[in-house]
Amino acid sequence: MLTAIVIDDELFAREELTELLQETGQVEVIAQASNAIEGLKQINNLKPEAVFVDIQMPQISGIELLGMLDPDTMPHVIFVTAFDQYAIQAFEDNAFDYLLKPVDPKRLDKSIQRLLKARQNKEALHTQAQIEALTPKRLQQVPCMGHNRIMIIPLQEIESAFSDLSGVHIQTAQQTATSQLTLKTLEEKTELLRCHRQYLINTQKIKEIKLLDNGLGEVITQSGQVVPISRRYLKPLKEELGIV
Structure with a gap:
């Protein structure tokens, strides 16, 4: 079973996604966080295999959070976003995984299957390289x-x-x-x-x-x-x- 953390500043969205993940029977949500700073702490302490993180959050966005993670220990990251379909297509063209709010259970299952597959082959390395390509290079x-x-x-x-x-x-x-x-x-x-x-x-x-x-x-x-x-x-x- 995959271990995961859900990070979203919206309580309803966070709890809804957590429930959907648990209902799959393939993911154990070991923690939730309402902001990027608390999420960073949970990631460092619990070291999950996957992180489902909202892109748009106050103070520090989901993308900025990626820039704060240690590349050597970074978990697989799935963006959760309310962006319109054109913005989502840009992520998809980069083979970067995402979930569109409200989360569709079938699309969620596709993300989970990719995570499970990444355990078994080199997709993990490929995805990691693409994550680093989108990650902010400098912190301000x-x-x-x-x-x-x-x-x-x-x-x-x-x-x-x-x-x-x-x-x-x-x-x-x-x-x-x-x-x-x-x-x-x-x-x-x-x-x-x-x-x-x-x-x-x-x-x-x-x-x-x-x-x-x-x-x-x-x-x-x-x-x-x-x-x-x-x-x-x-x-x-x-x-x-x-x-x-």
Whole structure:
């Protein structure tokens, strides 16, 4: 049986699709989410085989959510959309799977059969390549959670990012918040630069670089935060800043 997560900001649409999936007897819906940020958390924690995600959602769309997933662990994604038939045809021409609202049970069964087939052959690799072709290459905002709030932090406000045992954290001049994105995703899809195995830095927020003993260093950000620089990344960081 396939495991799946349903992400849609409309409660009725989310529950209706969940019911249809469960009625097939081939899909176990292991979680639901009402927005992309909560959906991202569920995907990272539960690692479903498939995600049924609405395209049009507040703050972060379904397509933007794809750009926030780690390509190495990305599940199969089926868009759910209320776009007209001409827009749907564009997705179909790219062999990208979708469901049109209201969801037709026969069309849903076709999607499920494709997912089951992908388990057994190389269609999974083909579909993955097409998903990546449609996925946004760069992120301009980072979804975070902190103090019982959901926040969307623009990239230009971020000073650094770091990981520890409790997760990945985003630092701005005013706050530290937790993100469901991995450091790898942030490094590959934002302008944040690696300066340490556990740290990324926004070079636009650097106030000072202190050179320490043994080839180590520290970045002092504009707000006074201290970010370590390891020997491995000191030279590439200096080169990025035009320091020889």
